[in-house]
Amino acid sequence: MAKIVKRGSARELAELLGVSERRVNQLVNEEILHREIEGDFILTMAIATFYENKYAGKDEDNYWGEKALHEAAKRKLAELELARRQNMSHDAADVERVMTDMLSNLRSQLLGIPAKMAAKLEKKSKNIIRSELDKEIRSRLTELCDYNPELFKDDQEDD
CATH class of the missing domain: 1.10.1220 (Arc Repressor Mutant)
Structure with missing residues (x-):
């Protein structure tokens, strides 16, 4: 048939x-x-x-392309999380918090130098005053260059 x-x-x-x-x-x-x-x-x-x-082809190619992009994004997120856990990277909010605290503290310390040093430097020569003020300011600025990754830890991370 x-x-x-x-x-x-x-x-x-x-x-x-x-x-x-x-x-x-x-x-x-x-x-x-x-x-x-x-x-x-x-x-x-x-x-x-x-x-x-x-x-057929178009959707399958699109699917695998999207899957590859998704996997790449997941890898990047995992790398960022690892860097954060190793204190190699910090959240912007944590950096802002730490820097604001450090700079506020530095500002108050620098503004307190005249009151602290006035009585100590009274009736001293210009060279001695300059030297003592230089030491005092440098000691305050030295605190800024001491990087400590523990400063960036959140209180919530300990949970």
């Missing part, structure tokens, strides 16, 4: 696929669908080709 091949026009194929006749013609121009020499389509083959194209 011979197999009957069902053929149809672009309009009939469009109706079966649920798309416009124009879209069918676009798919022919994109060489996704194949029009027979007679100008019509072998419907079963055209429908199968349409759905293979619709659900």
Whole structure:
């Protein structure tokens, strides 16, 4: 028994696929669908080709591309978390908190130098005053260059 091949026009194929006749013609121009020499389509083959194209390569490539981007982002986050745990990186809020505390403390210490040193330096020569003030200011500034990663730890991290 011979197999009957069902053929149809672009309009009939469009109706079966649920798309416009124009879209069918676009798919022919994109060489996704194949029009027979007679100008019509072998419907079963055209429908199968349409759905293979619709659900195959593009979505799969897109899926793996998105998955690769997702994995790269997860890796970057893991690296950032590791750097943070090793005190190689700090959250901006922690840096702001520590720096604000340090600079506020330095400001109050520097503003207190005149009151502290006035009585001590009274009736001293310019060279002695300059030397003593220099020592006092340098001792206050030295505190700023002592980096301690423990300063950046949150109280909440201990939990």
